[in-house]
Amino acid sequence: MGNFMLVLEFADSGNLRDYLKKKHAKDIYRISWTELIKIAKEITLGLTYLHSKSIIHRDLHSNNILINNGRALISDFGISKQLNDTTASSSVMMGVPAYIDPQYLKNGHKLDMKSDIYSLGVLFWELTSGIPPFFNIPEMAIILEILNNNREKIIDSTPLNYSNLYKKCWASEPKQRPTLNEISDELENLSSETTIEFITNTICKDNQKNIQVTTSN
Numbered sequence: 001m002g003n004f005m006l007v008l009e010f011a012d013s014g015n016l017r018d019y020l021k022k023k024h025a026k027d028i029y030r031i032s033w034t035e036l037i038k039i040a041k042e043i044t045l046g047l048t049y050l051h052s053k054s055i056i057h058r059d060l061h062s063n064n065i066l067i068n069n070g071r072a073l074i075s076d077f078g079i080s081k082q083l084n085d086t087t088a089s090s091s092v093m094m095g096v097p098a099y100i101d102p103q104y105l106k107n108g109h110k111l112d113m114k115s116d117i118y119s120l121g122v123l124f125w126e127l128t129s130g131i132p133p134f135f136n137i138p139e140m141a142i143i144l145e146i147l148n149n150n151r152e153k154i155i156d157s158t159p160l161n162y163s164n165l166y167k168k169c170w171a172s173e174p175k176q177r178p179t180l181n182e183i184s185d186e187l188e189n190l191s192s193e194t195t196i197e198f199i200t201n202t203i204c205k206d207n208q209k210n211i212q213v214t215t216s217n
Helices: 016-021 033-052 102-107 113-129 139-147 160-169 180-193
Strands: 028-032 065-068 071-074 150-152 198-202 211-213
Touching: 016 065, 016 113, 028 033, 028 113, 033 071, 033 113, 033 180, 033 198, 102 113, 102 139, 113 150, 113 160, 113 180, 113 198, 139 150, 160 180
Parallel strands: none
Antiparallel strands: 028 198, 065 071, 150 211
16 A cells, blocks of 8 residues: 655745734834735635534634735644534643633533634734734633633724624623624625724733733623
């Protein structure tokens, strides 16, 4: 029997985390609003396709979004799962804590489509900040922050409707999170109605100063 080979598309700009990092000039991050919305739309479109096939990703974060020819692609389906899969849940924590559904962290609630929506909201915030959520904070401390309903501070230059959108996505209660169709519609509205040119953020190395308490339930 011959050897099997898996041929994958090459992403010329690496992952989203590194891509955003390249937009840092000293301690200032800067991204055009047009590009930000484009990336947000492309991630949402990819997730919509997965969910249409009854697949939940369960590990969405910026290292798992690849950029190829300026286009954002969802990758790494190592712990993805079909909704009709009856395989027992693992006792080992899955995913990256800063992006994980709080309900999973609280009580081991099964990750589902609404869990992907939570992760998507965190990614939307990261597009405005240029850094991962809870940057430079230990993993266990991140989990405690999330369990205490703490979320990252809204970047000052963020349009209100955009921050409202990702705040809905990262609501603690899954039923309060929007559907992907609602997210797509809002992103479309934002791309046509918002006139801001750039999002900028001053990178603070002591990220404890950036955490804020939300009103999520």
